[in-house]
Amino acid sequence: MTGKRALYLTGVAVICAWVLVPLWLLAANALGGxxxxxxxxxxxxxxxxxxxxxxxxxxxEGVFRAMLIGFEVALLCTFFSVLLGLPAGYALARYSFRGxxxxxxxxxxxxxxxxxxxxxxLTVGFIRLGLYDTPLGIALMHTALALPFAVLVSxxxxxxxxxxxxxxxxxxxxxxxxAALRVVMPLALPGVSAVAIFAFVISWNEVFAASVxxxxxxxxxxxxxxxxxxxxLTYQFAGALLLIVxxxxxxxxxRKRLFAMWGIASR
Amino acid sequence: xxxxxxxxxxxxxxxxFLVVLFFIPLVQTIALAFETKSGLGIGNFARMADxxxxxxxxxxxxxxxxxxxxxxxxxxxxMAMMLRHLGRGRDLVLWIWTIPLGLSDxxxxxxxxxxxxxxxxxxxLLYALGVVSEPQSWLTYETPIAxxxxxxxxxxxxxxxxxxxxxxxxxxLVPKEFGEAASVFGASPWRIxxxxxxxxxxxxxxxxxxxxxxxxxxxxxxxxxxxxxxxPVLVSEAYTWQNFNQxxxxxxxxxxxxxxxxxxxxxxxxxxxxxxxxxxx
Numbered sequence: 001m002t003g004k005r006a007l008y009l010t011g012v013a014v015i016c017a018w019v020l021v022p023l024w025l026l027a028a029n030a031l032g033g034x035x036x037x038x039x040x041x042x043x044x045x046x047x048x049x050x051x052x053x054x055x056x057x058x059x060x061e062g063v064f065r066a067m068l069i070g071f072e073v074a075l076l077c078t079f080f081s082v083l084l085g086l087p088a089g090y091a092l093a094r095y096s097f098r099g100x101x102x103x104x105x106x107x108x109x110x111x112x113x114x115x116x117x118x119x120x121x122l123t124v125g126f127i128r129l130g131l132y133d134t135p136l137g138i139a140l141m142h143t144a145l146a147l148p149f150a151v152l153v154s155x156x157x158x159x160x161x162x163x164x165x166x167x168x169x170x171x172x173x174x175x176x177x178x179a180a181l182r183v184v185m186p187l188a189l190p191g192v193s194a195v196a197i198f199a200f201v202i203s204w205n206e207v208f209a210a211s212v213x214x215x216x217x218x219x220x221x222x223x224x225x226x227x228x229x230x231x232x233l234t235y236q237f238a239g240a241l242l243l244i245v246x247x248x249x250x251x252x253x254x255r256k257r258l259f260a261m262w263g264i265a266s267r
Numbered sequence: 268x269x270x271x272x273x274x275x276x277x278x279x280x281x282x283x284f285l286v287v288l289f290f291i292p293l294v295q296t297i298a299l300a301f302e303t304k305s306g307l308g309i310g311n312f313a314r315m316a317d318x319x320x321x322x323x324x325x326x327x328x329x330x331x332x333x334x335x336x337x338x339x340x341x342x343x344x345x346m347a348m349m350l351r352h353l354g355r356g357r358d359l360v361l362w363i364w365t366i367p368l369g370l371s372d373x374x375x376x377x378x379x380x381x382x383x384x385x386x387x388x389x390x391x392l393l394y395a396l397g398v399v400s401e402p403q404s405w406l407t408y409e410t411p412i413a414x415x416x417x418x419x420x421x422x423x424x425x426x427x428x429x430x431x432x433x434x435x436x437x438x439x440l441v442p443k444e445f446g447e448a449a450s451v452f453g454a455s456p457w458r459i460x461x462x463x464x465x466x467x468x469x470x471x472x473x474x475x476x477x478x479x480x481x482x483x484x485x486x487x488x489x490x491x492x493x494x495x496x497x498x499p500v501l502v503s504e505a506y507t508w509q510n511f512n513q514x515x516x517x518x519x520x521x522x523x524x525x526x527x528x529x530x531x532x533x534x535x536x537x538x539x540x541x542x543x544x545x546x547x548x
Contacts, residue, residue, distance in 0.1 A: 244374050
């Protein structure tokens with residue numbers, strides 16, 4: 001190995017450490033509890049690990065519930081994004097129709113705006129409709145964030161599936177709907193699941209709209225943000241770990257498709 | 268006839284959804300911001316501008332976006348180029364490098380709070396090196412520069428990953444032969460990078476910059492997690508006016524400012540990094 005190659009590999013390792021060490025230290029703080037947090041100076045390799053603090057945190061009134069609400073909101077957002085995004089993506093991929101470009105532009109336009117902030121004027125309307133402070137209301141707002149992504153990525157997914165397969169199914173007597181569901185969907189499924197997971201993560205992580213549109217039924221992010229100023233560091237770190245674990249798992253699941261997806265969505 | 272209407276039926280739900288939950292709230296936000304007790308006017312903007320925190324939050328937002336986004340682009344570019352030379356283990360490295368992609372800015376803020384709080388790991392490290400002798404509190408209003416640096420580091424740590432993904436995806440579209448040809452003609456690696464690779468990556472650099480700038484203008488939980496209210500930015504002020512001061516119209520005025528800035532940044536990147544049709548890779 002030449003010196004240059006060694007230097008290069010060291011660089012790669014340093015960047016890996018730059019990502020992982022802060023996560024590791026947060027986990028050490030979250031799991032170590034008060035003794036670790038108030039230790040001075042801190043040992044770089046934490047001495048104690050226990051799930052006590054974590055359980056203590058989960059037992060606080062509202063924490064577990066906020067986590068469940070966060071999950072519920074994210075699942076609803078995933079459901080809406082896929083339900084609305086797939087047909088639209090399919091239309092963009094398979095048909096050339098007047099207004100297709102206008103629709104594409106409309107979807108892209110949402111990216112020039114900080115969509116989460118648009119939750120501000122929605123509070124009044126949501127109160128009137130009974131959507132304020134409900135998981136459904138927050139999920140609808142989050143879908144506005146995730147839907148453009150779902151449309152663009154699923155459009156390119158369907159584009160990659162040969163039209164001939166579908167036509168063959170028609171010849172064998174499938175209706176267009178049957179062909180789409182039985183022939184195209186199974187092929188598109190891995191990509192669709194990646195879209196779904198991404199919608200989930202977008203919603204799970206969103207803070208602003210969730211905070212503005214809820215008061216009692218807060219998602220985990222909104223709950224953590226609201227209690228930041230009055231809770232001890234132990235609980236703040238425990239909460240952060242709780243937020244991070246599902247996201248990291250989900251990103252692990254889509255890691256293979258990440259580049260294809262973003263290559264498309266950012267073109 | 269039925270076949271012709273089919274694509275419209277397929278996009279209709281998404282269109283209706285975006286109209287109801289994107290375009291209408293957009294108009295409503297603007298309306299709310301200009302609505303005062305005495306009819307339409309700029310009263311809410313005047314109240315916003317008179318607030319003590321407005322000036323700070325505007326300056327902080329610009330500093331934050333202005334430092335974090337270029338840093339992210341530069342680092343991500345370096346990381347994307349490094350990945351090109353990686354053989355075995357590339358998948359693992361890629362996964363590790365993109366982990367922060369899945370984190371919220373709130374979580375990232377808390378991660379860095381754990382490292383940088385007064386008894387945190389940085390203070391401990393400096394103690395071990397003999398630089399400091401006691402716990403350091405540097406995330407308060409008395410230490411604005413340290414606080415600013417901490418916030419930028421947290422955002423840099425978290426959001427560089429998404430830029431890496433976009434750039435790597437873009438780099439895959441750049442044919443290796445171009446670089447090889449340049450190297451046959453004796454171009455140095457640096458020259459190949461600046462004259463061949465970089466121009467061909469313009470479209471992905473552009474979309475990365477648009478995405479990151481808009482999202483950086485929107486970041487606020489990271490700021491609150493690390494600095495509380497000591498480092499106000501525009502969106503954290505909008506949040507405060509909405510949730511604590513119960514003044515949605517002033518919050519909307521802040522939102523309009525953020526929207527105008529995001530839109531201006533998008534237009535700027537579109538103009539600055541325009542790729543003529545015939546040059547697209």
